[in-house]
Amino acid sequence: MTVIKNRLSYYFNQQKHIAPLATFRVAFGVMMLASIIRFWWNGWISKQYIEPQFFFTYFGFDWIKPLGDPGMYILFTIMAIAALGIILGAFYRWSATIFFITFTYVELIDKTNYLNHYYFVSIIAFLLIMVPAHHAYSVDAWRKPTLKNFYVPAWFIHIIMLQLGMVYFFAGIAKLNPEWIFEALPLKIWLPSRADSPIIGPLLDYKWIAFFFSWFGALYDLSIPFFLLWRKTRFAAYITVIAFHFMTAALFQIGMFPYIMVICTLIFFSEGFHRSLWNRFFPEGGNALPKPANQTFSPVLKYFFIIYFLVQIILPFRYAFYSGNLFWTEQGYRFSWRVMLMEKVGHTQFTVTIPQENKAFEVYPHEYLTPVQHKMMNTQPDMILQFAHYLRDKFEQEYASNAEVFVESYAAVNGKGSRPFINPEINLATLKRGYQHKHWILPYQQ
Amino acid sequence: MRSVKFFFFCLVIATLTACDNESGSEKVDFDREAFLVNMADQVVRPSIENFATKAEVLTSASVAFNEDVSESNLSGFRDALKATWLSYQHLAFVQVGPVATVNLRDRVNIFPTSVEKIEENITSGNYTLGAASNVAAKGFPALDYLLFGTGISEADVVAYFADQELGPNRKEYLQALVADIQSVATSMAGSWGDYRSGFVENLGTDAGSGTSLLVNEFNFQFDIRIKNAKIGFPSGGNPRTGGILSPEKVEAYYSAWSGELAEAAVKASLAVFKGENFTSGENGLGMDDYLTALDAKTRDDEDLSTVIINQINASLDEMEKIDEPYSVVASQEGSQLVTVYNALQAVIPLIKVDMPSAMSVSITFQDNDGD
Numbered sequence: 001m002t003v004i005k006n007r008l009s010y011y012f013n014q015q016k017h018i019a020p021l022a023t024f025r026v027a028f029g030v031m032m033l034a035s036i037i038r039f040w041w042n043g044w045i046s047k048q049y050i051e052p053q054f055f056f057t058y059f060g061f062d063w064i065k066p067l068g069d070p071g072m073y074i075l076f077t078i079m080a081i082a083a084l085g086i087i088l089g090a091f092y093r094w095s096a097t098i099f100f101i102t103f104t105y106v107e108l109i110d111k112t113n114y115l116n117h118y119y120f121v122s123i124i125a126f127l128l129i130m131v132p133a134h135h136a137y138s139v140d141a142w143r144k145p146t147l148k149n150f151y152v153p154a155w156f157i158h159i160i161m162l163q164l165g166m167v168y169f170f171a172g173i174a175k176l177n178p179e180w181i182f183e184a185l186p187l188k189i190w191l192p193s194r195a196d197s198p199i200i201g202p203l204l205d206y207k208w209i210a211f212f213f214s215w216f217g218a219l220y221d222l223s224i225p226f227f228l229l230w231r232k233t234r235f236a237a238y239i240t241v242i243a244f245h246f247m248t249a250a251l252f253q254i255g256m257f258p259y260i261m262v263i264c265t266l267i268f269f270s271e272g273f274h275r276s277l278w279n280r281f282f283p284e285g286g287n288a289l290p291k292p293a294n295q296t297f298s299p300v301l302k303y304f305f306i307i308y309f310l311v312q313i314i315l316p317f318r319y320a321f322y323s324g325n326l327f328w329t330e331q332g333y334r335f336s337w338r339v340m341l342m343e344k345v346g347h348t349q350f351t352v353t354i355p356q357e358n359k360a361f362e363v364y365p366h367e368y369l370t371p372v373q374h375k376m377m378n379t380q381p382d383m384i385l386q387f388a389h390y391l392r393d394k395f396e397q398e399y400a401s402n403a404e405v406f407v408e409s410y411a412a413v414n415g416k417g418s419r420p421f422i423n424p425e426i427n428l429a430t431l432k433r434g435y436q437h438k439h440w441i442l443p444y445q446q
Numbered sequence: 447m448r449s450v451k452f453f454f455f456c457l458v459i460a461t462l463t464a465c466d467n468e469s470g471s472e473k474v475d476f477d478r479e480a481f482l483v484n485m486a487d488q489v490v491r492p493s494i495e496n497f498a499t500k501a502e503v504l505t506s507a508s509v510a511f512n513e514d515v516s517e518s519n520l521s522g523f524r525d526a527l528k529a530t531w532l533s534y535q536h537l538a539f540v541q542v543g544p545v546a547t548v549n550l551r552d553r554v555n556i557f558p559t560s561v562e563k564i565e566e567n568i569t570s571g572n573y574t575l576g577a578a579s580n581v582a583a584k585g586f587p588a589l590d591y592l593l594f595g596t597g598i599s600e601a602d603v604v605a606y607f608a609d610q611e612l613g614p615n616r617k618e619y620l621q622a623l624v625a626d627i628q629s630v631a632t633s634m635a636g637s638w639g640d641y642r643s644g645f646v647e648n649l650g651t652d653a654g655s656g657t658s659l660l661v662n663e664f665n666f667q668f669d670i671r672i673k674n675a676k677i678g679f680p681s682g683g684n685p686r687t688g689g690i691l692s693p694e695k696v697e698a699y700y701s702a703w704s705g706e707l708a709e710a711a712v713k714a715s716l717a718v719f720k721g722e723n724f725t726s727g728e729n730g731l732g733m734d735d736y737l738t739a740l741d742a743k744t745r746d747d748e749d750l751s752t753v754i755i756n757q758i759n760a761s762l763d764e765m766e767k768i769d770e771p772y773s774v775v776a777s778q779e780g781s782q783l784v785t786v787y788n789a790l791q792a793v794i795p796l797i798k799v800d801m802p803s804a805m806s807v808s809i810t811f812q813d814n815d816g817d
Binding site for chain 2 (some may be wrong): 048189192193196207252256346347351360362364
């Protein structure tokens with residue numbers, strides 16, 4: 001036992017060169033800055049956070065509101081400056097904290113825009129707050145020489161590798177479902193729609209390609225953390241990382257995610273690799289020795305991270321507490337690394353009635369929502385309920401009378417045909433939001 | 447090195463296992479370019495041209511009526527209106543490119559029309575038809591009112607325009623309405639050629655691609671403008687709006703062409719869905735063929751194209767049973783129009799959920815990681 005304990009303690013507390021962490025800090029910061037510029041450039045700040053008249057907040061986070069114009073632009077500017085601070089290692093703890101807060105704030109404004117990779121960015125930014133990635137190769141170390149230290153306890157590097165590994169691994173587990181494995185769904189639907197892609201386009205019409213991609217994708221996600229960890233397979237694994245992510249970038253509309261992953265996985269490379277990288281610019285770090293009595297694993301942080309990673313492990317499985325088909329009800333779907341996992345389309349037809357005045361209105365969601373909000377709402381029950389409440393409040397205000405809201409809706413998962421989605425007889429106006437089971441979703445009819 | 451080899455060995459095994467499937471050699475066999483070319487050259491372009499031709503006749507009829515306000519010129523004017531309005535029913539399904547630029551549906555066919563606004567414009571003689579306040583005071587429904595709703599007999603209508611005091615203003619408004627339709631027609635016919643090359647080249651299903659536009663516009667027209675506007679609202683067909691009959695909301699309320707126009711519209715939906723040659727009616731590569739190539743099935747494992755076509759035909763059958771103008775039918779509770787509404791409603795999930803899902807059409811350029 002003591003042997004294991006000692007080995008574990010060594011694994012966590014051994015002093016490692018800071019180079020991998022510094023590379024990660026710079027690389028992550030650069031990707032964030034690039035993402036912010038791209039987002040701004042595409043006009044998405046306005047499109048997603050200023051123009052909509054209604055926002056789908058997260059339950060419990062209704063107090064998070066968009067800041068309007070110019071508020072949103074100011075928020076993104078602060079976020080960009082914080083990203084720059086992370087890159088340079090300038091006022092690093094503040095920069096990381098501010099980046100985490102501003103980025104997460106923006107993501108919490110509207111769940112329409114939820115992407116697994118935004119969630120990933122939020123939690124990496126959160127981890128970075130606690131990691132001393134600025135102790136060398138940084139403005140802070142240059143500003144405050146007492147801070148400078150080329151060595152960090154190994155666990156600061158390992159928690160990031162663990163988090164990255166979990167992202168892949170859970171994404172892989174999520175793919176182990178019969179439709180993905182045995183029917184190549186949803187790739188069998190998506191790939192032919194990309195048959196206009198250059199070079200490999202014509203291949204995408206073949207069904208075996210969908211199977212190949214599905215199996216390869218699942219195997220890749222499940223195994224890549226281990227192949228990256230193992231020195232002997234690392235190089236080949238990294239080539240695979242590049243090939244895999246560039247392929248997904250070419251085929252799907254997934255933005256910066258592939259590039260972020262390609263850059264982030266560099267942290268799996270050895271200390272030596274990163275040291276030689278930094279030595280080209282800052283040779284002094286190459287020969288530095290660990291300072292005696294360096295930081296070790298503080299017990300508070302230790303227990304914090306034990307809890308943190310336990311939560312990370314449990315979250316993707318919380319769907320098991322709900323009955324019904326996960327893809328259909330989406331109860332426990334988000335924050336679980338379910339990426340590119342299903343093709344879902346829905347249609348909703350809302351009717352608002354004012355019983356006291358004996359009036360009924362069919363409401364067109366497209367008059368209240370952006371096209372993306374409308375599309376997302378059509379397939380996600382919690383958003384349907386939120387929109388119903390929005391309509392209730394609007395009509396109750398206008399008519400100073402009770403309003404009832406009903407929806408006739410259909411959805412299809414993985415091209416298996418449309419089915420009735422939400423119970424059309426239920427008055428959504430009186431239902432409560434929350435994590436309780438949504439009994440008003442009709443069961444998935446086989 | 448051995449480990450590297452083992453890594454690749456795993457991949458190869460996975461690949462082979464994946465290939466070892468009976469459906470392995472199957473593929474989606476569909477010429478997307480030929481589909482878009484057919485839609486562009488045999489469906490959209492002739493439809494635009496047909497509309498433009500009809501609009502020219504409408505313009506000449508309006509000029510003739512303006513010069514000589516007579517019952518015979520009125521009758522020619524009405525015929526020209528009907529022909530253009532019928533032609534519109536097909537074009538409204540393919541509101542892409544220049545047809546979308548002029549926003550055809552909102553520009554020429556917002557109903558019910560606002561008699562109050564029309565009369566106000568006529569009296570003041572001061573109006574801008576392009577203004578948002580005038581959307582319900584122009585296009586076919588406004589002409590419908592002016593040529594049919596201003597008098598019971600033809601003589602009454604002629605008298606309305608021959609009026610000493612307001613006659614000139616009324617004729618002028620009539621001219622302005624027709625000129626607006628004519629300018630829409632001219633603009634569409636003039637710019638289709640430039641648009642076409644980009645349209646047939648983008649073979650993907652991204653937002654803005656020809657396939658995505660065709661599907662989304664088709665769906666909007668079918669659901670919002672036919673099922674709801676032509677049938678649902680007047681008859682109270684939506685079960686939750688039951689009890690509220692609004693027969694005055696039918697299309698072509700004054701001329702009582704509502705049934706003919708609605709039937710033409712639903713027939714046009716079939717023609718566009720099947721990619722039928724506008725002129726010859728010959729079947730070409732359409733959305734139905736794409737769905738078949740994709741092997742799209744309904745939840746009951748039936749061929750999706752067939753089910754859509756059958757359901758639209760079933761709606762048409764119901765419509766053909768109706769002889770009276772829809773305004774008359776809609777004034778009865780639980781009328782035949784409700785049956786039509788329900789038949790059309792059964793098409794909606796098929797075209798708005800099953801079809802876009804099978805084709806994987808996008809509506810946005812925003813990042814997406816798959817729902």
